[in-house]
Amino acid sequence: MGKTNKTGAQIDRLLSRAVENIYPNPEALKDKLAAEGKLTVYAGIDPTGPSLHLGHGSIILKLKEFLDLGQRVILLIGDFTATIGDPTDKLSVRHKLSPAEVKVNYKKYRQQLAKLIDLSKVEIVYNRRWFAKMKLEQVLALAGEFTVGQMIERDMFKQRIKNNKPIYLNEFLYPLMQGFDSVMLDADVEVGGNDQTFNMLAGRTLQKKYGREKMVVSLKLLTDSLGKKMGKTENNAVFLSDQPNDMYGKIMSWSDDLIRPAFEICTSLDKQIIDSYLALGPRDAKMKLAKSIVALYKGDKAAETAEADFVGKFQQNKIPTDLPVIKVAADSFLSDVLLTENIIKSKTEFRRLIDSGAIRVNGQKINDSHYQVKSGGTVKVGKTRFIKLEMKN
């Protein structure tokens, strides 16, 4: 095989790039990869929302590296686990996802991922397949594989105990279920975010009892200097469904110290290229980053446009080109228009924005909360919200 050199480099990259840790150790995985035969590699995604975010993207990028090395890659859709949910956060009243909803979500995921990886080469498996018909005795057997001590080893649980916060029984079950996925898939490798390490290792433990070893690749998470996750809860989380302009803008609003890790985690650019970008200085490097990421998910053309738009909008204070156009009747109250378009949440908010001088019509600051629309034009709300008005005939 003449391509050993090339695959050698590929393997090194796979073992290190964006990788936080490999269990039991990188060498073991390296040996496995070097050996003949396909490995079964998988990553799980819970279809809780309509959109994936960049964190999912980085997992997919890693899967692609496995795929490129000729491994068998499975994307596990946790449609059953998603219906259990995590009761930690009382806010998110997790409604059970119906199979139809899951299907809809997954369809969207497909579109979002299509640019990243050739989905026709990836097997899609739903874990409802085995969990839906699981019997209580099987559940108990599963639960019997772990002790409470093992569970409360987990940092999060320790914290909660310390803070007198409740831990629900199904939360203990969650890692077990995730572990059971590995068993059912007969997986050699699982890839996931570092926040999933505990769950993934539960799978490793469980699988060992069935006489099979799974390796775990945990990926670095994109965190800011305070160690906060750029997850769904943070408002600068980038969703793969975001419009190119938004995606670009959100990335530009990231903290500077995210630039280097983001290049590593969210793109597949070569190290030399990344270094050359970083040498440009923080602002320009971030622009390169934003453009690269947008290009990855939306295509080069969209990335070009998004960048041009950004430069125009924020560096030269121009109005972006492709604004949503709203038809309005003459003399409509601007507050009403913005409210119905969901640009603002309430009239009170409108008032507040007016008071702080945040609303401009055709560049003209508005200070009348009863402003009526007389003619078409652009409305700017704050720094990032724009809308174009046209008169209805």
Place this chain on the structure above:
RNA sequence: GCGUCGGUGGCAGAGCGGUCAAAUGCUCGAGACUGUAAAUCUCGCGCCCAUAGGGCUACGCAGGUUCGAAUCCUGCCCGGCGCACCA
């Protein structure tokens, strides 16, 4: 089951009969400065009408006491802790 403490805005956490739309911190929004970064400063952050100001809804849920309740009482629901129970 018994006892006990507790349930307040996006979060944390004050308030414990009127001056409470509710301190404070964080988050968040806007403005200034910038690179839509960070830091800093200023303002704001339930909803509706309004120029001042007014109204409505809110402090787990449902009732009650009172001129007046987030604050007191009763019941219910939920959680923490302790005790009991241990199939």
